[in-house]
Amino acid sequence: MSASDVQATEPSRRTPAVWGNVPQRNKNFTGRQALLDDLHRRMAADLSDVTAVLPHALHGYGGVGKTQLAVEYVYRYQHEYDLVWWVQADQGTVVRSTLAALAPRLGLSGHAAGRVDEAVAAVLDALRRGAPYERWLIVFDNADQPETLRGELLPHGPGHVLVTSRNYRWDGVADAVAVDVFSRAESLAFLTRRVPDIATADATRLAEALGDLPLALEQAGALQVETGMEAEIYLDLLEGETAKLLGEGGSADYPVPVAAAWSVSVSRLSAQLPDAMELLRRCAYFGEEPIPLDVLNRGRFVLGPPLRDTFSDPLKVGRAFRELGRYALARIDNHHKSLQVHRLIQLVIRKEVPDEEEPLIRHEVHLLLSATDPGDPDDTDNWPVYAELLPHVRPAGALECDDPQVRHLARNVVRYLYATGNYAASRAWADRALAEWQSVSGDADPDVLIMKRHKAGALRATGEFAEAYELSRSTLEPMRAILGDNHEETLILLNNHAADLRARGEFAAARRMDEDSLHRHRSVFGDHRRTFMSAGNLAEDYALTSDYRKARELDERTYRDRRDFYGREDHLEVLRTRSALARHIRHSGDYAQAYAEHERIREIYLDVVRRSVLDEDHPHVLQQAVELGVTRRLVGRHADALDLLRATYELSRGRFGEGHAETLPGAVALGNILLVAGDLDEAASLIDETVAQHGKALGSDHPLTYGCMINQSIARRRLGDVSGARAALDTALDGLCRRLWPEHHITLVCRVNLATTHAALGETERAWELGRDVLPHLRSGLGEDHPHTQICAVNLSLDLHALGREAEPGQTSEDSLARLRQKLGEDNPRVKEAAEGRRVELLFEPPPL
Numbered sequence: 001m002s003a004s005d006v007q008a009t010e011p012s013r014r015t016p017a018v019w020g021n022v023p024q025r026n027k028n029f030t031g032r033q034a035l036l037d038d039l040h041r042r043m044a045a046d047l048s049d050v051t052a053v054l055p056h057a058l059h060g061y062g063g064v065g066k067t068q069l070a071v072e073y074v075y076r077y078q079h080e081y082d083l084v085w086w087v088q089a090d091q092g093t094v095v096r097s098t099l100a101a102l103a104p105r106l107g108l109s110g111h112a113a114g115r116v117d118e119a120v121a122a123v124l125d126a127l128r129r130g131a132p133y134e135r136w137l138i139v140f141d142n143a144d145q146p147e148t149l150r151g152e153l154l155p156h157g158p159g160h161v162l163v164t165s166r167n168y169r170w171d172g173v174a175d176a177v178a179v180d181v182f183s184r185a186e187s188l189a190f191l192t193r194r195v196p197d198i199a200t201a202d203a204t205r206l207a208e209a210l211g212d213l214p215l216a217l218e219q220a221g222a223l224q225v226e227t228g229m230e231a232e233i234y235l236d237l238l239e240g241e242t243a244k245l246l247g248e249g250g251s252a253d254y255p256v257p258v259a260a261a262w263s264v265s266v267s268r269l270s271a272q273l274p275d276a277m278e279l280l281r282r283c284a285y286f287g288e289e290p291i292p293l294d295v296l297n298r299g300r301f302v303l304g305p306p307l308r309d310t311f312s313d314p315l316k317v318g319r320a321f322r323e324l325g326r327y328a329l330a331r332i333d334n335h336h337k338s339l340q341v342h343r344l345i346q347l348v349i350r351k352e353v354p355d356e357e358e359p360l361i362r363h364e365v366h367l368l369l370s371a372t373d374p375g376d377p378d379d380t381d382n383w384p385v386y387a388e389l390l391p392h393v394r395p396a397g398a399l400e401c402d403d404p405q406v407r408h409l410a411r412n413v414v415r416y417l418y419a420t421g422n423y424a425a426s427r428a429w430a431d432r433a434l435a436e437w438q439s440v441s442g443d444a445d446p447d448v449l450i451m452k453r454h455k456a457g458a459l460r461a462t463g464e465f466a467e468a469y470e471l472s473r474s475t476l477e478p479m480r481a482i483l484g485d486n487h488e489e490t491l492i493l494l495n496n497h498a499a500d501l502r503a504r505g506e507f508a509a510a511r512r513m514d515e516d517s518l519h520r521h522r523s524v525f526g527d528h529r530r531t532f533m534s535a536g537n538l539a540e541d542y543a544l545t546s547d548y549r550k551a552r553e554l555d556e557r558t559y560r561d562r563r564d565f566y567g568r569e570d571h572l573e574v575l576r577t578r579s580a581l582a583r584h585i586r587h588s589g590d591y592a593q594a595y596a597e598h599e600r601i602r603e604i605y606l607d608v609v610r611r612s613v614l615d616e617d618h619p620h621v622l623q624q625a626v627e628l629g630v631t632r633r634l635v636g637r638h639a640d641a642l643d644l645l646r647a648t649y650e651l652s653r654g655r656f657g658e659g660h661a662e663t664l665p666g667a668v669a670l671g672n673i674l675l676v677a678g679d680l681d682e683a684a685s686l687i688d689e690t691v692a693q694h695g696k697a698l699g700s701d702h703p704l705t706y707g708c709m710i711n712q713s714i715a716r717r718r719l720g721d722v723s724g725a726r727a728a729l730d731t732a733l734d735g736l737c738r739r740l741w742p743e744h745h746i747t748l749v750c751r752v753n754l755a756t757t758h759a760a761l762g763e764t765e766r767a768w769e770l771g772r773d774v775l776p777h778l779r780s781g782l783g784e785d786h787p788h789t790q791i792c793a794v795n796l797s798l799d800l801h802a803l804g805r806e807a808e809p810g811q812t813s814e815d816s817l818a819r820l821r822q823k824l825g826e827d828n829p830r831v832k833e834a835a836e837g838r839r840v841e842l843l844f845e846p847p848p849l
Contacts, residue, residue, distance in 0.1 A: 055161035060179035063215035194221030202231035222328035290338035295666030
């Protein structure tokens with residue numbers, strides 16, 4: 001039964017709600033009815049067996065039509081599915097990005113333009129649960145190695161998985177259906193349909209000569225139809241080519257009938273349209289996936305004559321494309337505007353290319369790819385183009401090319417993988433490029449240095465902070481020497497290396513580096529997004545070194561500059577700066593102002609989410625929600641803070657997982673509000689986890705790890721373990737004095753709480769001494785009216801009263817309480833604690849790195 005006959009008898013059917021990447025249907029598809037029926041029966045059996053978890057696999061050697069069989073199955077039975085998604089599966093990176101692209105179609109927020117690994121995990125989970133679609137079909141075409149898909153990439157659930165592969169090892173891991181050559185009856189039916197006037201005897205001889213191999217039969221039929229060549233003549237030509245190939249020993253990579261049929265077709269094509277043949281030779285050096293026609297059309301800019309002249313004439317290039325399709329040497333997909341050459345034909349073509357011509361042809365493919373590079377991998381509008389280029393860059397050998405333009409493409413692809421969240425792939429591609437480039441150009445080559453910067457970024461993103469630091473450090477000086485201190489790449493690396501220093505807890509060193517960086521950015525770029533980014537980094541350094549006044553002033557300037565530059569309040573970079581400014585207002589002790597500002601920012605972010613610009617679990621949205629939750633707690637809105645922080649923490653865990661750097665601030669904030677709300681057991685458990693997770697992510701000797709131990713000590717003291725609280729604070733104080741300095745804000749907070757712990761142990765004299773020593777530093781560092789200053793003063797007055805000593809004039813408990821009441825308001829819980837004669841403790845909130 002032919003494809004048109006099948007389509008004519010198919011019932012009227014609805015279209016799947018989600019339909020992605022499926023190749024165009026082959027109008028010449030013939031036969032395979034028994035295979036299609038068998039596959040459909042096996043698929044249907046899954047619906048009655050809820051325990052079925054095996055994928056279905058079509059396997060067989062090259063050229064037998066596995067992909068075409070899968071395509072026909074999809075079109076014939078599409079009415080049975082709500083979702084059909086096609087994945088080119090010969091490259092793991094492409095598999096991940098294609099699965100991740102399914103996320104928004106499943107209503108999964110925050111993943112399509114976010115991190116690939118998290119998006120893939122979310123997609124697989126949604127498929128497993130059958131939400132929102134239970135009837136789904138995922139096709140993995142040309143999945144060579146079962147290990148590539150099994151485990152973390154192979155979907156399970158109520159739907160179906162169909163795999164095509166040349167590898168017979170799928171027998172052991174899937175419900176495998178062997179696809180062999182056509183039966184003789186199928187070969188005759190195909191040739192009769194493809195070449196209507198062919199005699200049965202000629203068709204039989206042709207089928208026998210071509211071994212009933214579908215790919216070879218397709219080429220033979222196409223040539224006879226397009227040229228009117230008689231079967232007898234074709235058979236004579238085919239016999240000559242076969243004898244020639246067998247005399248040369250053939251090839252283990254492809255069947256002789258494919259090569260013989262290809263040789264006959266190519267001889268005729270070369271004679272009639274040599275431009276089409278030259279185009280086909282270039283296509284042989286792309287990847288196996290469809291080649292966007294736009295990439296090939298770039299030939300008018302980068303190829304030499306005569307192909308450049310061909311591509312400059314739309315009529316000529318259109319004819320070349322058509323001829324390749326008509327001779328069955330390439331498959332043209334009009335839906336996706338692409339051209340695809342079968343892997344076996346690519347192999348045969350490459351074998352026929354003279355050794356001296358291959359480097360030139362391969363390099364022309366590199367130039368075609370680089371000419372299509374949109375140039376900015378951070379711009380989400382360019383991501384679809386990079387997704388189309390990605391499957392061809394490595395197979396074409398572009399990473400091994402030393403042409404500057406092609407290396408620029410390689411760097412941009414590495415950055416694209418990073419920007420889309422595929423950090424592991426970004427690092428792997430960077431490693432491969434570096435291995436090639438360093439061997440050719442040496443370590444001091446600018447391209448090598450820039451690629452090292454990209455690799456360091458991938459390392460940093462995956463939490464490998466030590467390795468990222470070493471790579472950035474060792475790259476910075478050579479880059480300065482070769483490119484100059486004020487080169488754009490040097491300045492980018494300078495900012496990145498400061499981030500490495502912050503991640504190491506070297507806040508003062510990061511500040512010095514960012515001060516120099518900002519000065520250079522302003523000199524080189526002026527008002528530019530990179531300058532604004534540099535200024536934002538320096539503001540964070542100021543905050544991390546307890547200079548909140550400078551942090552606030554710099555963010556105020558950057559906020560105005562960014563707002564004027566972008567011309568709107570809801571631009572994402574403007575919002576990010578405004579949120580940082582509100583955080584530094586809070587650090588300065590102006591809680592009410594910070595609260596009002598954070599609430600306004602929250603409303604803008606929610607509007608951005610409603611307009612689908614960002615998703616609710618985007619890192620910027622989550623970070624601002626944590627900041628608002630902390631500020632709600634400080635102004636006494638505990639119930640609202642708890643609700644927001646619990647919801648935000650769940651979103652963060654769902655997207656990033658436990659212990660991720662993006663999850664930790666929310667975990668700390670939630671533990672603190674639980675502590676304040678009196679949920680001591682849950683609070684203590686979560687706070688203990690944050691200490692351990694900070695130690696794992698940043699190191700046990702990191703300032704932020706010690707900071708989290710401050711909260712741990714408060715939880716222990718409230719649970720009655722005062723000795724444990726003191727031990728935690730002693731460890732934290734020793735570490736903070738070593739890693740920061742005694743007058744740093746975090747260190748002073750630790751000492752304030754240590755005084756409270758000594759008081760709880762009855763060591764009032766020691767508590768008073770600590771408070772007496774800390775108070776002047778809080779006054780000079782934060783200001784007389786900062787809540788932390790007045791809380792320390794209130795606690796110190798309690799110690800003096802317990803010791804029976806008089807406070808200095810103007811420094812009584814009543815004076816400090818009045819200042820605190822004026823700053824925070826009568827109803828603030830901290831004011832009430834102080835008014836009741838209770839000591840007030842200071843919680844630690846980790847700043848963003």
